[in-house]
Amino acid sequence: NAGVTQTPKFRVLKTGQSMTLLCAQDMNHEYMYWYRQDPGMGLRLIHYSVGEGTTAKGEVPDGYNVSRLKKQNFLLGLESAAPSQTSVYFCASRALAESSYNEQFFGPGTRLTVL
Amino acid sequence: AQRVTQPEKLLSVFKGAPVELKCNYSYSGSPELFWYVQYSRQRLQLLLRHISRESIKGFTADLNKGETSFHLKKPFAQEEDSAMYYCALPWMGGSYIPTFGRGTSLIVHP
Numbered sequence: 656n657a658g659v660t661q662t663p664k665f666r667v668l669k670t671g672q673s674m675t676l677l678c679a680q681d682m683n684h685e686y687m688y689w690y691r692q693d694p695g696m697g698l699r700l701i702h703y704s705v706g707e708g709t710t711a712k713g714e715v716p717d718g719y720n721v722s723r724l725k726k727q728n729f730l731l732g733l734e735s736a737a738p739s740q741t742s743v744y745f746c747a748s749r750a751l752a753e754s755s756y757n758e759q760f761f762g763p764g765t766r767l768t769v770l
Numbered sequence: 771a772q773r774v775t776q777p778e779k780l781l782s783v784f785k786g787a788p789v790e791l792k793c794n795y796s797y798s799g800s801p802e803l804f805w806y807v808q809y810s811r812q813r814l815q816l817l818l819r820h821i822s823r824e825s826i827k828g829f830t831a832d833l834n835k836g837e838t839s840f841h842l843k844k845p846f847a848q849e850e851d852s853a854m855y856y857c858a859l860p861w862m863g864g865s866y867i868p869t870f871g872r873g874t875s876l877i878v879h880p
Contacts, residue, residue, distance in 0.1 A: 659813075686866055695779060697872035698814075698856065705866050713867065745814065749868075758804060758816040758860065759868060 657681055661746050661762035668736045668769045676731040676765050678746030685751035687729040688713075688759070689721060691742040698745070704729055736769045743767070772797045774857050776871035783847050784879045791842040791874045793831075793857030801859055803840040805831055806870075808854040817842075817855070827851070847878045 662677040678687065689701040700713030702721040710721045718740060720732045729748075733740060746762040773796040783789055795801055805817040818826045820833045820840060831842045840857060857871040 688868075695872070697776075698870045700867060703867060747814075758819070759806075759814075761813040761815065763813045764811075 659746055659748055659760050659762040661744075661765050663765060664763065665766045666768070668733075668767065670737060670769060672736050673732070673734050674736065674767075675733075676744055676746075676767075678729045678731070678748075678762055679727055680729075680746075680748040680760070681727060682748060682750070682760065683726070684748035684760070685726075686749040687723065688747045688749075689719070689729065689731045690745045690747065691715065691740075692745060692764075693742050701731065701744075736767075738769045741767060741769045772859055772869050774859055774869050774871040776855075776857055776874050778874045779872070780875045780877070782877045782879065785849055786846050789842075789844045789847045789851070789876065789878075791855050791857075791876065793840045793842065793871060795838050795840065795857075795859060797838075797859060800835075801833070803831075803833060804858045804860050805829070805840075805842050806856040806858060808856070808873075810853070814856065819860075847876075849878050849880055852876055852878045 659680045685706050688703040690698045699715045701719050704710045704723040707726040722730045744765045747759040749759045750757050775794045804819045806814045807817040808814045829844045833840050854873050854875050856873045859869040
């Protein structure tokens with residue numbers, strides 16, 4: 656049981672390049688989230704998904720796209736990377752049930768630098 | 771709208787000193803609140819949730835509805851407590867979007 660995994664762990668891009676970050680979870684969770692973490696800004700939600708085939712915008716969606724074609728995977732795409740997208744990206748998942756015990760499980764993060 | 775405020779970006783203490791990381795929330799209903807911890811260059815992980823009334827690694831947090839606070843406390847800080855701490859409203863009725871505070875970086879000096 657690997658939990659939440661992210662690929663790649665590190666990446667350096669040039670301005671204008673594109674890339675896709677992969678998040679995978681093996682806990683059969685319905686909800687999945689993509690966050691970016693920047694110094695002094697905490698965690699900011701980029702996009703989220705409440706189930707296979709569904710996605711929605713979070714707090715800072717501009718410049719990113721997502722897809723959830725399979726329940727266990729949540730992809731984050733950058734079509735044309737900008738230096739402002741230099742950040743650490745975290746994926747998280749959460750079970751469906753409306754329980755106050757339901758925590759989010761986080762991936763290890765992807766450190767992205769855009770030159 | 772729901773909101774979580776952590777007023778301190780950085781908290782610096784010496785080993786053995788008491789620690790209190792502040793968290794205030796804004797929510798109209800009866801909230802559930804969590805504390806997450808992130809050790810250096812690691813993933814976030816749940817530290818504790820108020821409904822469990824648990825003490826994890828010596829940390830406790832009490833929900834004060836009158837002051838709308840959920841401060842995290844530890845009587846004697848250890849160097850291994852140095853980390854980033856996030857307070858969060860994990861689930862709102864009808865909303866799937868957790869709300870996080872901006873985090874407090876705790877540094878415990880030897």
